[in-house]
Amino acid sequence: xxxxxxxxxxxxxxxxxxxxxxxxxxxxxxxxxxxxxxxxxxxxxxxxxxxxxxxxxxxxxxxxxxxxxxxxxxxxxxxxxxxxxxxxxxxxxxxxxxxxxxxxxxxxxxxx
Amino acid sequence: xxxxxxxxxxxxxxxxxxxxxxxxxxxxxxxxxxxxxxxxxxxxxxxxxxxxxxxxxxxxxxxxxxxxxxxxxxxxxxxxxxxxxxxxxxxxxxxxxxxxxxxxxxxxxxxxxxx
Numbered sequence: 001x002x003x004x005x006x007x008x009x010x011x012x013x014x015x016x017x018x019x020x021x022x023x024x025x026x027x028x029x030x031x032x033x034x035x036x037x038x039x040x041x042x043x044x045x046x047x048x049x050x051x052x053x054x055x056x057x058x059x060x061x062x063x064x065x066x067x068x069x070x071x072x073x074x075x076x077x078x079x080x081x082x083x084x085x086x087x088x089x090x091x092x093x094x095x096x097x098x099x100x101x102x103x104x105x106x107x108x109x110x111x112x
Numbered sequence: 113x114x115x116x117x118x119x120x121x122x123x124x125x126x127x128x129x130x131x132x133x134x135x136x137x138x139x140x141x142x143x144x145x146x147x148x149x150x151x152x153x154x155x156x157x158x159x160x161x162x163x164x165x166x167x168x169x170x171x172x173x174x175x176x177x178x179x180x181x182x183x184x185x186x187x188x189x190x191x192x193x194x195x196x197x198x199x200x201x202x203x204x205x206x207x208x209x210x211x212x213x214x215x216x217x218x219x220x221x222x223x224x225x226x227x
Contacts (some may be wrong), residue, residue, distance in 0.1 A: 104154045
């Protein structure tokens with residue numbers, strides 16, 4: 001069965017420090033991978049997506065993610081975190097034409 | 113442009129009551145879906161629709177009904193609410209069903225409590 005694992009439930013990072021959020025997937029075919037962000041009280045917003053090609057993907061708000069097939073990972077990174085990046089982050093895999101399977105999410109706290 | 117609009121934002125129900133969560137989008141998207149979000153479980157797909165008159169079940173459909181009479185609207189009905197349905201519900205839409213082609217746009221959610 002397809003699954004998405006986000007090993008870190010909660011991460012605290014200082015403003016200006018780098019951030020990396022981990023995502024591992026289990027899927028038999030070539031995956032279509034996504035990262036979404038959910039700010040408090042809001043819906044989900046797409047940060048970036050990977051379909052094929054270059055394994056380093058650039059997204060909005062200064063985020064990037066790298067697809068590593070050998071590790072079944074799609075980790076999200078940001079070089080310098082801003083206080084506004086405090087949110088919950090979800091990794092998702094497109095498991096067929098119509099369905100997204102989401103990880104449990106990672107909550108990011110940014111301290112001054 | 114309103115995007116995806118969900119109503120109500122908050123709702124408290126008693127066990128056994130019924131209600132309908134509304135979802136409307138003004139982007140002429142073909143594909144719409146309902147998810148529920150529970151702590152530690154991410155989002156799970158309840159039902160989805162690939163166009164007017166066509167719906168199908170997701171991974172957690174029990175206790176929920178949907179219909180899609182127009183492109184714009186995709187209501188989610190709880191026939192007899194149970195405490196296990198306490199959750200935050202999100203509606204999403206995309207231009208086409210295939211996630212590999214399009215971005216899913218999410219509403220702001222409905223926080224439902226069943227007592």
